[in-house]
Amino acid sequence: MSLLEIKGLSKFFGGLHAVQNLEYTVESGKVHSIIGPNGAGKTTLFNIVTGVYPPSSGKAIFEAQDITGLPIHRLASLGLSRSFQNLQVFYNMTVMENVMVGRHRHCQKGFLQSLLHTPSITRSDEEARHQAAELLAWVGLEAYATAHANSLPYGALKRMEIARAMASEPKLLLLDEPAAGLNNKETQEIDELIRQISNRGVTVILVEHDMRLVMGVSDHILVMDHGQKLAEGSAEEIRENPNVIAAYLGSGA
Amino acid sequence: MSSEFLQFLLSGITVGAIYALVGLGFSIIYNASHVINFAQGEFVMIGGMGTVFIASIGVPFPVAMAGAVLLAVVIGISLQKLAIERAREASVVTIIIITIGASIFLRGLAGIIWDRNFHSLPAFSGEQPIHVAGAVIVPQSLWILGVTVAVAVALFVFFNRTMIGRAMLGTAHNPLAAKLVGVNTNNILILSFALAAALGAVGGILIAPMAPTHYQVGIMLGLKGFSAAIVGGLGSGPGAMVGGLLVGVAEAMAAGYISSNYKDVVAFVLILLVLFFMPSGLFGKRDSERV
Amino acid sequence: MKKPTVVSRYAGVFVLATVIAVLPLLLPNSFYFDVAINGGIAAIVCVGLNLLIGYAGQISLGHAGFFALGAYSSAILTDNYGWPPIASLSTGLFVVGLLAFVIARPILRLKGHYLAMATLGMGIIISIVLNQEVNLTGGPDGMPVSAFSVFGWEVNSELAWYWIVGGSLIVIVLLALNLIDSAVGRALRAVHGSEVAAQVAGIDSTRYKILIFVVSAVMAAYAGSLFAHYTGFLTPSEGGFFRSIEFVTMVVLGGMASVFGSVIGAAILTALPQFLTVFHDYEHVMFGLVMMLTMIFMPKGLLPSLRNWISKNSL
Ligand SMILES: Nc1ncnc2c1ncn2[C@@H]1O[C@H](COP(=O)(O)OP(=O)(O)OP(=O)(O)O)[C@@H](O)[C@H]1O
Ligand SMILES: [Mg+2]
Numbered sequence: 012m013s014l015l016e017i018k019g020l021s022k023f024f025g026g027l028h029a030v031q032n033l034e035y036t037v038e039s040g041k042v043h044s045i046i047g048p049n050g051a052g053k054t055t056l057f058n059i060v061t062g063v064y065p066p067s068s069g070k071a072i073f074e075a076q077d078i079t080g081l082p083i084h085r086l087a088s089l090g091l092s093r094s095f096q097n098l099q100v101f102y103n104m105t106v107m108e109n110v111m112v113g114r115h116r117h118c119q120k121g122f123l124q125s126l127l128h129t130p131s132i133t134r135s136d137e138e139a140r141h142q143a144a145e146l147l148a149w150v151g152l153e154a155y156a157t158a159h160a161n162s163l164p165y166g167a168l169k170r171m172e173i174a175r176a177m178a179s180e181p182k183l184l185l186l187d188e189p190a191a192g193l194n195n196k197e198t199q200e201i202d203e204l205i206r207q208i209s210n211r212g213v214t215v216i217l218v219e220h221d222m223r224l225v226m227g228v229s230d231h232i233l234v235m236d237h238g239q240k241l242a243e244g245s246a247e248e249i250r251e252n253p254n255v256i257a258a259y260l261g262s263g264a
Numbered sequence: 265m266s267s268e269f270l271q272f273l274l275s276g277i278t279v280g281a282i283y284a285l286v287g288l289g290f291s292i293i294y295n296a297s298h299v300i301n302f303a304q305g306e307f308v309m310i311g312g313m314g315t316v317f318i319a320s321i322g323v324p325f326p327v328a329m330a331g332a333v334l335l336a337v338v339i340g341i342s343l344q345k346l347a348i349e350r351a352r353e354a355s356v357v358t359i360i361i362i363t364i365g366a367s368i369f370l371r372g373l374a375g376i377i378w379d380r381n382f383h384s385l386p387a388f389s390g391e392q393p394i395h396v397a398g399a400v401i402v403p404q405s406l407w408i409l410g411v412t413v414a415v416a417v418a419l420f421v422f423f424n425r426t427m428i429g430r431a432m433l434g435t436a437h438n439p440l441a442a443k444l445v446g447v448n449t450n451n452i453l454i455l456s457f458a459l460a461a462a463l464g465a466v467g468g469i470l471i472a473p474m475a476p477t478h479y480q481v482g483i484m485l486g487l488k489g490f491s492a493a494i495v496g497g498l499g500s501g502p503g504a505m506v507g508g509l510l511v512g513v514a515e516a517m518a519a520g521y522i523s524s525n526y527k528d529v530v531a532f533v534l535i536l537l538v539l540f541f542m543p544s545g546l547f548g549k550r551d552s553e554r555v
Numbered sequence: 556m557k558k559p560t561v562v563s564r565y566a567g568v569f570v571l572a573t574v575i576a577v578l579p580l581l582l583p584n585s586f587y588f589d590v591a592i593n594g595g596i597a598a599i600v601c602v603g604l605n606l607l608i609g610y611a612g613q614i615s616l617g618h619a620g621f622f623a624l625g626a627y628s629s630a631i632l633t634d635n636y637g638w639p640p641i642a643s644l645s646t647g648l649f650v651v652g653l654l655a656f657v658i659a660r661p662i663l664r665l666k667g668h669y670l671a672m673a674t675l676g677m678g679i680i681i682s683i684v685l686n687q688e689v690n691l692t693g694g695p696d697g698m699p700v701s702a703f704s705v706f707g708w709e710v711n712s713e714l715a716w717y718w719i720v721g722g723s724l725i726v727i728v729l730l731a732l733n734l735i736d737s738a739v740g741r742a743l744r745a746v747h748g749s750e751v752a753a754q755v756a757g758i759d760s761t762r763y764k765i766l767i768f769v770v771s772a773v774m775a776a777y778a779g780s781l782f783a784h785y786t787g788f789l790t791p792s793e794g795g796f797f798r799s800i801e802f803v804t805m806v807v808l809g810g811m812a813s814v815f816g817s818v819i820g821a822a823i824l825t826a827l828p829q830f831l832t833v834f835h836d837y838e839h840v841m842f843g844l845v846m847m848l849t850m851i852f853m854p855k856g857l858l859p860s861l862r863n864w865i866s867k868n869s870l
Contacts, residue, residue, distance in 0.1 A: 063751060087757030099755075101748030103812065104741070111738075112745045116757040118738035122766065125737035126730045132737055139738070179756060300668035350851050356667040357614050361807055362850045364616070368800060369843025376837060483796060487679070490672055525687045532676035539673055540661045 014039040014183055014214050015060070020069030022055050022238075029055040031238040033069070037183070037216060042209050044217045044225045046249075047235035048258070053218045054096055056235075057185050061093050062086055073183070087116050090182035094172040094189055096218075100160050106171055107156040110143035113178025117142075146174040150204065166197045173204060183214045190221045198224055226250070234258070267398025272520040273513060274396070278405040278474070280512020281412040282308075285467035286489020287496065287504035288419065289460030295436030295499050296456035299348060299359055303367035305486015306374075307461045310336045311468025312477030313374055316383040325386070333465045339370065340461025341454055349453070367482065374479040382476040385469070408470045415466065416505055423501065432456060436499065464489075484528065488515075491535035497545030506546060510534075564732045567815050571728060575721040579714065588713040590829045592785060595720035596778045598821035601805045602724075602731050602814055603774030608803070609811030610735060611767045612747030613663060614671045616799050617678025618775050623685060623794025624651050625776025626783035630700040631691055633784075640703045644780045648773050655772035659765040678799050685791035695791060703784035716785050723781070724818070727774065731814050743767055744812075775802075797839070804846050810856025819858055 015037040022030040030052040037043050045053050058064045060071050062083040070079045073089060086092075092113075101109050111118075119125075119135035147153045150170040155163060163171065169189055176184055186205070190198040198221060205228050209215055219225050225232065226246045234241040234255050242252045249255055286308055293301045314332030319325055347362050354362075388407045393400040422429040435442040435452045443449055467485070468477065475481075491511045496503025511531050519527035538545060582588055604618050628647030632638040638646070662673050685692050692698055703710045703719075710716060734740050745753035746760045754760055783789050792798065801824065809820025824845070827834040834841045853860050 061755060082759070083751065083754035084757050084759045087755065093755055095752065099749040099752035101745050101752065103748045104744050108741055108744070112741050112753065112756050112758070115738060115742055115745075120738050120742075122739060125734050125739045128733040128737065136737065175752075175756070300672070302671075347847055347851060351854075354850070354854060357608065357612070357811075358850050358854055360614060360668060360671045361803065362847050364800060364803075365843045365846025365850065367843070368797070368839045369847065372837060372839025372841075372843055375839065487672075487676065494669075494672070526683065529680050529683050532680050535676055536661075536673055539665055539669055 013037060014074060015216075016070075016072040017056070017060070018070045018072065020056070020059060020071065021067045022052070022059055022064060023067045028238045030059070030066075033235075033238070033240055035233055035240065035243075037214060038231070039182075039214055040209075040212065041230035042205060042215045042217060042228050043231045043233065044219060044229040045233045045235060046219065046222075046225055047241070051235040052238040053235055054187055055238075057093060057187055057216075057218065061091060061185065087179045087181075090180075091185070092176040092179045092181035092183075093185035094169075094176050094187055096187040096191065098165075098168050098172065100168050100172065102159075102161040104160060105156070106147065106152060106158055106160055106163065107140065107143055109160050109171055110146055110175045110178050111136075111139045113146075113175035114139040114142055116179055143174075143178060146178055147171075149207075150174045151200070166193050169193065169197075170200070170204070173201075173208075177208065177213070181213060183216070184208060185216045185218075187218045188220065189217070190219055190224055202228060268520070270397055271399040272516045274399055274401050274405065276513030276516030277509055278401075278408050278512070279471070279516065280492075280509035281408050282467045282471045282485070282508070283488045283492040283511050284505045284508025285412060285415065285463045285470075286485055287492030287508050288415075288501060289463040290490055290493040291496075291499050291501060291504045292432075292456045292463070293460045294493070296432060296453050297348070299363065300490070300498075301343075301457075301460065302360065302363040302486070303343060303370060303482075304460060304464055304489060305482030305484070306367050306370040307336045307340060307464025307482075308468035308471075308485045308489075309371065309374060309477065309479060309482035310339060310461075311465030312385070312472035312481065313378050313383065313468075313479060314465070315385060315469050315472065316477065317378050319385075329469050332469060333462050336461040336465035337458045340457040344454055344457040348457075349450075367486070371479055371482060378479065380479055382478045383472070384476045385472040387473040402474070404470075404473045408474075411466065411470055412505075415463065416501075419501060428455070487535075488531050491531050491538075494535055494545055495538050497547040500545070500547040503545055503547035564736065568725065568729050568732065571815065571818065572725050575725060578721075579717060585713045586829075588717055590826055592713070592716050592720050593782075594822045594825035595717075595724045596782050596785070597802065597805060597825050598724050598818045599720075599727055599778040599781075600775045600802050601809070601817035601821045602727055603771035604802055605806045605809075605811065605814065605817045606731060606734070606743070607767050607771040608806055609813065609817075610740070610747060611743040611764060613764055613768065614667075614803075615674040615768075615771070616671050616796075616803060617674040617676070617681070618771065618802055619796075619798035620678040620681035620794050621651050621655065621772040621775040622779035622782070622798065622802075623789075623791065624654070624681060625779030626700075626789055626793055627685060627692055627698075627779075628776075629780035630698060630783045630789055634698070634701055635691070640701075640784055641705055644777070647780050648776050651776035652769050652773045655769045656765065659768040660761070663761065663764040663768060675796070675799070678794065679796060682791050682794040682796070685794050692789075692791065697788055697790035700783045700787050700789055702787065703781075710784070720781060720785075723777070728814055728818065735814070739763070739766075797842075800846075801842060804842050808845055808849050808857055810859040813856060813858045816856050816858035820856070823857075 013036045017033055017035040020030055020033045047053055059066045062081050065080050070077055101112060118139050119132050124132050147156055150173060152167055152171060173189060190201045202224055205215055229246055232246060232249045233243045234249060236258050241258055242249060242255050286304060289304050293299055311332050314335045315328045318331040319328035343366050347366055351358055351362055387404045389403045391402060393402055423433055431447045432452050435447055435449050439449055488511055492508035493504045495510055496507030511534060514534055515527050515530050518530040578591060600622055607613050607615055625647045628650055629643045632643035632646055633640050658677060665673050686695055742758045742763050745758060746763055750760050805820035805824045806817050810816030828838055
């Protein structure tokens, strides 16, 4: 069954066509990747799917529900989460709290109860803390739990964002260049995390420039260029597609 | 057009011109640094109060006026060098608090060094009212309009025809690119604070014969200048001019036809409406955040 | 794994309560009590304002407006309409909360400088109204306010006021700390850290901003109401621009995103003008300097900087 369907999606910024009439289907339970040169419209696509921008035209359908134009905060409870190409970290909080925010939708949020810190709040907080600790251990950051996020190195923040995104228990996770700026060893760790996410039954859409990572983990690859679909298929199909080779050689990548 | 309406219109345009000058100062600093200088109104106060007190030691008025403008410029540059530059990387809230601190600091100093009384300057060329289609206009109004138009033209030439003016606009548009082509962005910042301070002080001098000056006048005039800049679109020169006139006229009409007690509220209601419904103003560009 | 935040939270409240309990033994005369009571009232406003500015990252330069509205509603209902003070106080809180709620949605769509100017404008509109509605408020000349009384017991001793304000402050600090360390508090801080990332986590940022704006306005109104009955006389300057700036300066000096910092900031900046003549005579200059110097040299504020210093030097 298709989890996400993009239908005739376009986004214009003034005269710039960032995404043009895109058709794209994401199958449940697989790792999908989107590649393409800088400015191809990959991040813009993520931004539209997660409600950050309204599209100029077209639709995004998630689990048979039209999510086009829904406010961003509604999507978490539908099962959508994402990370950001440029880190979006809560630098004013600890690492543990950053991940606990990811569990917001599972927490008790009654205002009066929070003021009084009733037992139900304590319980819900304990549960969130417990889950966050597990996720931090999973991404290898348990030692940093009580540290302030602004004291963490870049690579650790990238993994913290993944832990935070997973904390909401999504069905579909959008990762925007999780390995950008990372060294080989760190990229290898991200590779491993993506496989584990997929094994947990979460569908992944990965935007990434690191071809080795993409070719290794992806079940399906979409190639974008100038906001349009250039090609799609399995890793082998993409590797041998003459259009893709031309575009990539042409753009010097 | 009734003569009453014309009267309100004329007085609205007159104060509106002052708001426009102050608003231009906001826009110039905003373009150079993306800072809203909450101390902008104090330059207006320094213009008026400075002239009064420099003249009181016996120098002729034109010299006192020049002295007051110079004083405002020196203070504007110091504000940039001593306070704002040191907090370049700081959050917006931090910078807001710094410029507000500067504003009440300057106001307090003026109250101590000068005094806390109201002062008027003599009108530049007499008080003989001129009659226009049933309305009256004092010569000072003509001075205000004339100087404002002259300043607007001078600024237009400066920003479009001179190297340094173009460099300032370029920096506003894209600071990194400007730096790369060799523009000294630090000098641009200093220049824009100097220019904004001078504009404010000129406004303060022009209005002082019509509305008495006082160590506390900066706050209201600053806020109205800000509304001018916002109504017109922050960062847009023509916008600040049009915005100033709109705020001035709206205020004069409200004072005339509704109640003069609430005329100050009008300016704020206008700015709130513009902020809510037209956040980029009449002439402003809309910039969106990227993630 | 026990959470250090919870431990230090209650330890902090315990220290505060001890200081408040012991202080009366040390205060030599009613002048000192007066300073302490005014400091406590300001602290209540600042704890609320810090939730908004320091934690949620939304600036307000108009909170004195809510303080004054709380004060005047309580005064007007008690003195012009003969209501029992406790009913006036509660009604005042409700009215201010409602007003803040109505204003909040449009105003909090704005960010940064725009929000600052809009809240400043809001505060000034409130103070203009207080000045102009002479029939209700007495206008610029001010209005007298009768003493506070609860079920026939009239609060008229300095010491009784001290306990009311001190007790209120302890409760409010405790509630604020509870709130910060809950999912709601984390949501507020997340909105400050990265609004878009908070929204992706399912946080309706608008809702939380409105919530905390209303909460902080109601806290200011509560403090205003106490102030009205305590001092027995109100003027519109209580809602003026400078008063708003005083509150912000206290928050900034004590430390943004530090509840106890706000209490300390309020205490210091209330006491200084009373005990230092330079501070009293040159109030504007001094407050301006404190704002600039704190932001330039100690942007985290007193308490957080002190905490950093201690943890660095105790290694
Ligand atoms: N908010 C915006 N306003 C204006 N233009 C934008 C905005 N966001 C993106 N663009 C433009 O849209 C185009 C697509 O950008 P996008 O960020 O989606 O590319 P991308 O494929 O993610 O590139 P990269 O690999 O460099 O991250 C670019 O030309 C970009 O400059
Ligand atoms: Mg991108």
